[in-house]
Amino acid sequence: NAGVMQNPRHLVRRRGQEARLRCSPMKGHSHVYWYRQLPEEGLKFMVYLQKENIIDESGMPKERFSAEFPKEGPSILRIQQVVRGDSAAYFCASSPNLQGMSYEQYFGPGTRLTVT
Amino acid sequence: DAKTTQPPSMDCAEGRAANLPCNHSTISGNEYVYWYRQIHSQGPQYIIHGLKNNETNEMASLIITEDRKSSTLILPHATLRDTAVYYCIVRAPNSGAGSYQLTFGKGTKLSVIP
8 A cells, every 4th residue: 555656755967967856646646746845945736647647737937947747657756957946845736536536645655856 | 816815834832733824815616725845855735625614634633714714733732743835725726727737835844832
């Protein structure tokens, strides 16, 4: 009965490198959400994906950030050419497919990205 | 454009009930009230949600006023492990762009004191 899994838990990158964050949703969940929490701030929504589709990316920065949720495998949040301002905790959440209904999102433990 | 208002911090004695208030005076008829908490450095944890009736589960109770403009989360016997930031969020069911996300405000930092 595993929950949402994220890896790595901690990631250190130098400025200009790429960061790849992975998220495996709970069993039976087909919807994935990514949130970012900057130091001393609240969580901010980034993107919502279903298998092979981006549904809402209204919170994604316009450049350097991308997300995918392939048919097989985990969801990936990719940050290209990282800068110090990307240092944050990135949380993934998942939910079941219940269109039109209320449902909760279950969060993973997060990946803490540090850009040096 | 905050949809909820919560006190920034509260203290509660260990073993006592913790009552966390939330104002959501502009809530729409189809919006639910959700409560999450975030224990230091961990991912947010779902606690409970409701529409208009009071709800109870193994973690907490949720009391929603009849006019739905406010609610109270009750932890019946607070322990030290309940020390966390508690977030009250209003959200409509999955109904199109903008409805999918949880919008986290600043929440209430609850400190359970021995």
